Amino acid sequence: MTDKLRSPTILSRRTFLAATGAASAALMLPRGLRAQDTSVLRYALSAYPPGLDPFRHQGAAANVVNAQIYRGLLSLNGEGEVVPELAESWSMDGAVLTFKLRPNATFHDGSPVTAADAKWSLEQVIAEDSTAYFVEDLRVITGMETPDDHTLVVTLEAPSLAFPKFIATPYVPVLSQAAGLESPVGAGPYKIARMEEGVSIDLEAFEGFYKEGLPRTPRLKMIAYRDESLRVAALESGDVDIIEYVPWQSMGKIEENDSMVLMEDTGPNMILNFNVTQAPFDDPRVRQAVAYAINREDIVAAAFYGRGEPLLGLPIDKDSEIASDATQNLFSYDPEKAKTLLEEAGVVGQAVRLLSSSTYAMHEYTAIVIQQYLDAVGLKVELDLPEWGARVTQGNEGRYQFAVNGSSTTVNDPDGLTAMIGTGGPSYKRSEGYSNADLDALLAEGRHETDLARRQAIYNKVATIVKEDVPLCPLTRRTQGYALRKNVEGFAPLAGSYSSYSGYCIENVVLG
């Protein structure tokens, strides 16, 4: 009877211990012994790209992948300057831009990159049914000509210093016209070899890339780590070589660790938008009061773990061509002045609702700090913290009194201010109902001014109006960080508005 019951699947204690011991030994050994393969660069993405449409905005992760597969006429170097890419040279004469394409640039299918391809690609961006990120910015194009196979002449409706900056981003690549949009073919340094849905994208070097000797690492594996702590853990345990979007709370820990390097630079700004169609924020004095009531150091400390700095002027890049004391030093922390302004406006003790979002801790914490400071000067703030998608809708529909917003210009050009403080349609990025004819006139003038000194003078005047009228309240500049293993060489991320275009420099990265 007992023999019959002794099933072969039931293990004796000794067999069980032996088996598990052997299995765990087998699983653990390779990890300790394995030397790193320097032919594969492993890059941790902050998300698996929702899609890889070459022109559409699909988040930072899609952007960094697209920067490997596609390239445009122009590009950005490590200092954030516009440099030639598929065009070997370019010139701007008033509203006419001439691009000379490289004779040796080829697409991934081996066909040469011609002026006709470049023209066709730009046409796709501005087409009637285009969903491109820069569709409206590029509709300033009034004509395009291709006098020969390697020359493209683009005419704009008016001179624009911002135009070359737009086409230098990864959102305006040159695609093969023959391949079309169904399965686009680009001319970037890497080609996609394999995609594992939701996990990783394997890329391999494109041998026909026009830059001699680049990309320096033959294979690139981009792995999605949505959880920011896990992304840091993966870098720490050597599973990946580079991570993007280092969480602020982990930056100190990475700086202290000898095997890792933190690359931190200023990134986007935080601001407050007002609904100026309703009381109390229809009164500029109340908006001014808000701008003086907040000690921004505390937002930096609470929402960004000290990784950032107060923003007291126009929300532009730190190294913007118009950045100066006149545009960057408009407000200060002055609670007495704020109280006086609120008393003058007769709104002391009034209740106001502040819209932010619980999806991002930085938005929520920023709102909490503001609530405390406004309470101290006599405004009772209630917080409204919906999930991000709902918050965007509420903002677009103007259903708020004032709102916390993350903000940066799309490219490092002061004309980006037009989208924030110029008159325009409803958008969660702009103060609801705000319109100022003097500002609009100055912004239009600044857009087409190509002389630097005159341009600076125009934006100094813009700053004077912003100080009085407060179409938005600047809060903080936050930092943006990448972290690398010590043996990674050649990675140089971009700063400010260009931070999410840092994917351009991956072609120079090599593992030591």
Add this chain to the structure above:
Amino acid sequence: MLTYIIRRSVTAILLALAVASIVFIALYLVPGDPATVLLSTGGVEPPASAVEALRIELGLDRPVWLQYFAFLSDLVHADLGQSFSNGSSVLSTIMIRLPRTLELIAAATTISLLIGVPAGLCAALNPGSRIDRGFSFAASAGMAFPVFVVGTAMIFILAQTLRLVPAGGFVPFHENPGQHLLLLLMPALAISIGFSATVFRMSRATVSSVLHQDWVRTARAKGLHERRVVVWHILRNALGPIATVVGLEMGSLLGGSVLVEFVFNWPGLSGYLVTAIENRDYPSIRGTVLVVATLFIFINLAVDLLYMILDPRVRNQ
């Protein structure tokens, strides 16, 4: 028995359809326009004309009832539609994601049964003993720790401190079987800590309840070997409620393993569902909910059939 299965299957399909319709309506009540949300990832401002063009491209400009009928007619053709995010087939994405989730659930269930049932049996056979108290304490602790705490602790100890395993992730089986199983083991273990505690509780309770039944005394009186009494007369009669609990738990893991997927970077179905909700990717949400609901219903059907096999009385009803 066959008519029973057919009847239950038809009910299951109708139920799934009802679920799909409810989800369809619910999505239109949730604030957030898909075209705007998709184009403003990361908090950028989308150009108004791009949003309008995308709305037309996605068919969101059509009346809602027309969209509903399009959805139903696609469904009849076993087509769950195309994702709003990237235009790829929702069904094929689910078919890639689903096996990963099923694999995780299967591994977690196996581990939980291997730990929970024997432990519950031991505890029930020796009530009040040191073993019983020890297991019960461990079960309470196991149920009290949320899976994200256990998971984070596992990553911290095993990956970051001891460097024994990678910090989560997924490697396809055909690429590296060893690594695949190792990466599967971690989230499976994290789930089983709570799951096996549930199984243990249920096993202990049901075994205790049959322990003093007449047929057990009769079996002992017949002089049967104690092992046979335990396996055939006690355990088998106690398995019914355990199967129910395990079935329900497996079903809820289908769409509810999002936390463990997040902590271990496991690219399963729940994570896909959460991302789809964030992006207001209606076809992906509908497709995933439909598949999860259908599977849930069929797991319950399987549990009922298992009951029939375990208990002749149910079979003859």
